[in-house]
Amino acid sequence: MEYRTFGNTSLEVSEIGFGAWAIGGAANVGGVEIGWGSSDDAESKAAVLSALDAGINFFDTADFYGLGHSETLLGTCIGKNKEALIATKVGQKVSIEGTIQIDYSKDYIIEACEASLKRLQRETIDFYQLHVARLAHLQDGACIEAMEQLKKDGKIRYWGLSLNTFAPGTEANFLLEGGFGSGFQLVLNMINQIAVPLLEPAAAKGMGIIARMPLQFGLLSGKYKPDARFDESDHRHKRLTPVIIERTIDILRADVVPLAKQYNTNLAGMALSFILGFPQVSTVIPGIRNPDQVHKNTSSLVKLSANDHQYLRDLFDGKWKVLLDIIQKQG
Secondary structure: OOEEEOOOOOOEEEOEOEEOOHHHOOOEEOOEEOOEOOOOHHHHHHHHHHHHHOOOOEEEOOOOHHHHHHHHHHHHHHOOOOOOEEEEEEOEEEOOOOOEEEOOOHHHHHHHHHHHHHHHOOOOEEEEEEOOOOHHHHHHOHHHHHHHHHHHOOOEEEEEEEOOOOOOHHHHHHHHHHOOOOEEEEEOOOOOOOOHHHHHHHHHOOOEEEEEOOOOOOHHHOOOOOOOOOOOOEOHHHHOOHHHHHHHHHHHHHHHHHHHHHOOOOHHHHHHHHHHOOOOOOEEEOEOOOHHHHHHHHHOOOOOOHHHHHHHHHHHHOHHHHHHHHHHHHO
């Protein structure tokens, strides 16, 4: 495992991190599925421990993943491990009516941080993120005040923002221009390269960058067949339609599989290596459920040549962009 410095912070993070959304298990809020279907806690714990053995030291979760269950599992497995770095998020909760509610008030963020610390069995969160904050929340200022207060009080070491999937620039530019925070989490993969223009200005401002959805919900791993379907308790049930799956498979077979063979790696390795080809990226966080996924995500990385990296970037202006438009409309 290789490591990169997280922006201008003191954090040294593994190039491959551990995306902990899936281990939160199935969860439904107001009729909306917010998880990846059922999970096995014993398998999840084995995955976390395998990740540590593989050199992964960066674990990304949120208080809304499994409604706290993901944080609890990480707390049980690595809460006392000072070598492991934990990032979590705040801003979503279940309302009195049982629906998803966004709350970026100062009091709520401070309260939610204390709850996360207890579940994580930590005294300090290494990187605390505003989960789905939009420009109006940032302009209001309460959430920024809360984060700065938590940092001053030693409850968090650094803070940042998880950016919008399809329009990351608005909120990112607000923080960059104001000099707020220490990092971003953004979507970056072969299909969705919308955030690429943000990488250089963010790095120039000393921001650490977490790349999420590197496999686009598993689409880029090559493991799905055209007839793949998902349980109704899995958010992919509505997101990954047959058309999206089939078109992805066609593009991979025609344009990416031949390149992967040249590098003697698999599609997941190609997808992760593509993202790590951007030097501004600090860590990539594929979702991990079991030890086998730990092995696959850490053993198939390659160093792409500049020409081959550019080749994969150029695909975004053609076939991938057409597919991304379909994905965006699907929601």
